[in-house]
Amino acid sequence: MAQDKKYLTTSTGTPVSDNQNSQTAGAQGPTLIQDVHLLEKLAHFNRERVPERVVHAKGGGAYGTFEVTNDVSKYTKADFLSEVGKKTDMFIRFSTVAGELGSADTVRDPRGFAVKFYTNEGNYDLVGNNTPIFFIRDAIKFPDFIHTQKRNPRTHLKDPDAVWDFWSLSPESLHQVTYLMGDRGIPATWRHMNGYGSHTFRWTNDEGESVWVKYHFKTDQGIKNLTNDVADKMAGENPDYHIEDLYNAIEKGDYPSWTLYVQIMPEEDAKTYRFNPFDVTKTWSHKDYPLIEVGRMTLNKNPENYFAEVEQAAFSPGNFVPGISASPDKMLQGRLFSYADAHRYRIGANHTALPVNRPKVEVNNYQRDGYLRFDGNNGGAPNYEPNSLNGPKEVPEAKPASYEVNGFAEAVGYDDEDHYQQAGDLFRLMSDEEKDRLIETVVDFMNPVRQEVKERQVQNFYKCDPEYGRRVAEGLGVAVPEGVK
Template identity: 45%
Template sequence: MDSSWLMIEGYGQNNPASLELLVFAQNNTVIGNFTRADGVPIYDTLNSMAAGRFGPIVLQDGNFIEEMQHFDRERLPERVVHAKGAGAFGYFVCTNDLSKYTQARVLTDVGKRTPVAVRFSRIGGNQGEADTVRDGRGFAIKFYTDQGNWDLVGLNLPVFWIRDTMRFPSLIHVNKRNPVTNLYDPVMFWDFISLLPETLTMILNVFSDRGIPMSYRTMDGHSTNSFSLTRPDGQITFVKFHLQSNQGVKNMPPDQATVTAGVDADFHVRDLFDNIAKGNFPSWNVSVELLAPENAKKMPWNPFDPTKVWPPALTTMLPMGVLLLNQNPTNFFAQVEQLAFDPSRLVPGIEPTVDRVLQGRLFSYTDTAMYRLGVNNQLLPVNRPMVAVANRERDGTGRTDGNQGGSPNYFPNSFNGPRGNSQFRTAPFPVQGLVQSYNSTQEDNYSVPALLWKELGETEKNSISTNIVQTLSQTPQFIQERALNNFYQVSPDWGNRVASLLNLSGFTPQAVSESS
């Protein structure tokens, strides 16, 4: 790598911490042979192994499992992601019978109130940091249904940074502190995302006004990942869930956010608690975005790619219900810090898709909760379902109930132990292809952000460009140029705006090619 830019007069003199990665690169050659912890060399460190190009991740991928398990255990005791947050309780009311698509009673019993616990959070950062930092926000809901707990874990934004969970540890690492300086490092961040153009749609979202919500009450929610609604006859309809704030979407100007961070770092936590305490109960209209399998085949891109939205012309949006929060926690640690969400907690009639980020989360969230809270974390009052539990799980640290008494903990048995019910059989779906790592980094990274950019107004385009330059300007020129090239592939207009703000108006973009 050409490191002559290090000698540019003035760079790093007032902020030497920004030089850390480049100093390392100057003093070290590229390390050969990536290995697992046991020393075994690995070829593909970017992509997980899957059954077919668009199929699910396979359990035999030891490198993926080791990296995810180690990643899940890197922070104690706070969450490795979404550490800073707030929680509240309330209920969901079903307003539309969706039995045409699913057997999940929470979506079919009109008028039924289902208790919920909701946690809002910043994706990055640590527990004590400011709320009003530019970042995506978590929007997680635990439905205590009469068929068991259903966890809907989403964001305030409709898309995600990456399309393969193998890249998730790196995504979070570049949003954490530099391991040498212990400072947030825009060089790390922009180096990573500029090398992965699949992040462009999320860049448009995070660096828009929605990157700093005015409050948790005034932001929308999205499942981001896709799921399947299923019926006992095997019918499948793909679905994304959306929540629309009845308080209206309101965002905080960057200058105000900076001042607020210094005046009240817990502004969003305080706002939620105070408004509920005053009786200003926030609510959201919840909808389902439905995609029929035959329409999924018409999609111009992989329909299970979470870096993209679904074309409205191919989907149907239907109301689902109303979510209302009317109760604050009585003990934050017991009811919010110990609150654990897991996308694999799905009730009959709601199932996963082959969305590769979701597939990784099905494992990672379970593993993280077991590490952070123990193998029996679902016995904690805030996580405990409101229905009877009967399974083969016994013993373990933190077992606080009757350990299911004398019920047989094996199957088959002759002594009235619990058994499966064919009524809740999961819907089959076809999978084919060779098990190997499939490189998805160049699968249509530009068409969706190009469509979104065209829909933006002048004010939004200027705001996004200005917000990007605030941090991109703190990186070396070769990273700026790489990011610029990505912006130009989306729209020359976007590239020109950012280039002008960076004083790089003479930059010439390079053509790129993508695989289908």
Template identity: 45%
Template sequence: MPSSEVFNQRDGAVHTDSQGHPVGKPYAAQRAGQNGPLLLQDFALIDALSHFNRERIPERVVHAKGGGAHGTFEVTDPLDDLTCAELLSKRGNKCSATVRFSTVGGESGSADTARDPRGFSVKLRTEQGIWDHVYNNTPVFFLRDPAKFPRFIHTQKRDPQTHLKDADHFWDYLSQEPESFHQVMILFGDRGVPNGYRFMHGYSGHTHKLVKKDGSFVYAQFHYVSKQGTKFFTQAEADKLAGENPDYANQDLFEAIERGEHPSWDFCVQTMTPEQAEKFRYNICDLTKIWPHDEFPLRKVGTLTLHENVKNYFAEIEQVAFAPSHLIPGIEPSADPVLQSRLFAYPDAHRYRLSVNYAQLPVNAPIHMPANFQRDGFMAFHNQGNRPNYQSTIQKLTYPEAPYDFSAHEQFVGSLITELSSVTELDFEQPRKLWEKVFDDGAKQRFVDNVAGHLGGAKSDEIKRRTVSIFYAIHPDIGNGLAQRLNLGKVEPFKPLPASEAIKFRANLANRS
């Protein structure tokens, strides 16, 4: 973040209006006579009132409530054997970072302790440009079809008539999308309400590519592993804090950094070769699935440390703009359709919310200011002087060659997208393992209590029964527990397509590619 010392001096700077004119009495106003009406010529007053009406910019549609800080990313274990990204090529390479954590569904004034995923976004300012990590604190998400995202978010917001949160809308949507229940299991389990931002992990969720100069690549999933460990709140603790201190997470992060307790995370990667991808049991473009760590172990790459609080929240957190399309050479997106949609949607949101020149704001600016043919528009203050805004022979730019070229097994990857439209038994294997292998008896009881408490707020028995039928498909114990708590009687389990259908389909694709 560029230095802003000039704005942080407490040395009696002269009070002025927006044009730098000295204003000796800030609460005074020009009048027609001693007690007459106000004068329109009083620029300082009109300027102050007009600016006040325009202090707010559009709120983020999702991830509106958040906080963050600045820090440093340092490479500890280079990845030069897998990627040509310069930042990751040498031990000790460093760059500055700005991080924003957030809830997802709530408005700007909502509670930090909502049962909700958390955004985990990191802006790295590298010599090759900005690299944004736009992640969550859960390794999976509710959907794998980008067309469903706006509709899904609408169900997490307010009812058009009552303007209240609505449990029927929440569960009506989810019970129509069985693939979402892996994320539901995590959200309503013990990990659903992190204790602030310092004690949680971050996950890319999406599959990316690490690419070398010769065009060869491996698939990759990125992880931020909290060096503070993880801590979570029970529902009762979260509800209590929501009333007593709805800004708990922001306060905890700020005060920890002020005390010198600088939180840090290990940045790690899982990798998979294209050949492994063709034999993998699950679809690598499926955002509702994880890569098992015993098959694809984590490899540490570097460490992120937050050591500097922001001086101005609006300038450095409200105006910070992350996008998964902000990548550096050597890091590429996969064909994951949700990731591909985010490559467009995020910069589009920033252009609306902050202006087309959002990248010129100090917190978003790269180390080396851009040299291109983009000019003008709202909030343009880096217009590149007298450089022509076309491909000129008078003042020439240098055009570097593409760092690599690749097209390996694209037939296989492209065809995978077709598979994502079907719900099969594969969609329930990982949630079932979560229930059987990760949740202990106490966690299982708390999970049933959490779901029953929220689902019980739905008025529609049809929605309740449809939801419980999907939980039955994950594990009978969950279905039975919820059916008893909600007095639903017998509920028929949801019946997905056999796993063999998806596995056979993918095997045929691999043979053809």
């Protein structure tokens, strides 16, 4: 056969003679099992959808570049942040949290903001949201929380009662709930929202000195949000609006960008700061720890294939590089395991070798085999260590900095139980118009729930701010119980 024409083949390269008609026993006869091309097509089609993400199922992504614009080398030895002007390729995935793959982009929900930096020291993933805080602060509560955001096991319908029942019994959620029910709960587009690392992380410099750090990606396009009415209308008319907006903006050369800032906290401050700095339901005061510019992220290339590059993109907050490491944040500690484990289940043990996840640097380890091992599997090289066959060895200088721990091995919570002040502060920062919209959204969302749940949540709002609680109570027709402090 001539080689100047692209021939249709089976997955093993055999030319396909007929892709329009299956083999049958005569013109009117039943289909023959010997038609291996038909069987291959049907079998592959049955397996085209990998299990969707349990959370962050619906999303979109793009490639870009991160460029350092300010010298932060005194804080971290991370090479991709080592000098002004240094550029690093990156990939980002935006998403909603609770909905399925077919859900609408404009629902009221946090947005995932997951960034993969392809550094020359390996991949660094910063897996955050468009909010600086979260609903819970211990990973042991995460499965329960997400169950309330999904479908009722009996009705298979979304269940506001479960949502508010959980939140009302988990007052640490108040800060994030107030943020989510406010104006920023529905971004106009992914381009017009901020992104945050949310958790506290650790930076360490060449001298072994460490600081605690929080990440803030500030959109250069400005903040824009949708009202409930517009968002509902968009959900019906164009449920993929955010995916479409990002794709079209990049295609026409309108490249969105974000400026990355960090807050830096000296290690010793963590012992005496007025809030636990590792509690992801809290923020650090910008007056105490001002924003420091780091660099700019610009998105300039759309994926060529959504499934291969967006659906198979796998992020883990445990993917660090030298100079960046974890803090004792209880939510972060759980995510260090759960994200990579979810990817091993969803797309296989070798997911890090897929093109979108593969680092730019050479990978050397002793992990072998597993489903869909599609490279050379390290040939005949030794699959154990230590060995005397010149296999890859440890890099002691890449060891993360240590931090002091003490106490008893037991199941304990944070020692800070003030779940109300920061949520109240956020409410008091709002304009009258913002407060009106917040109250309206909360009341509409809570109307279907049980009376006892309404009363319990009203008490929580009242503890944040009396006006907050009173106005929600009035909207729901609920009396604020006596004795609420």
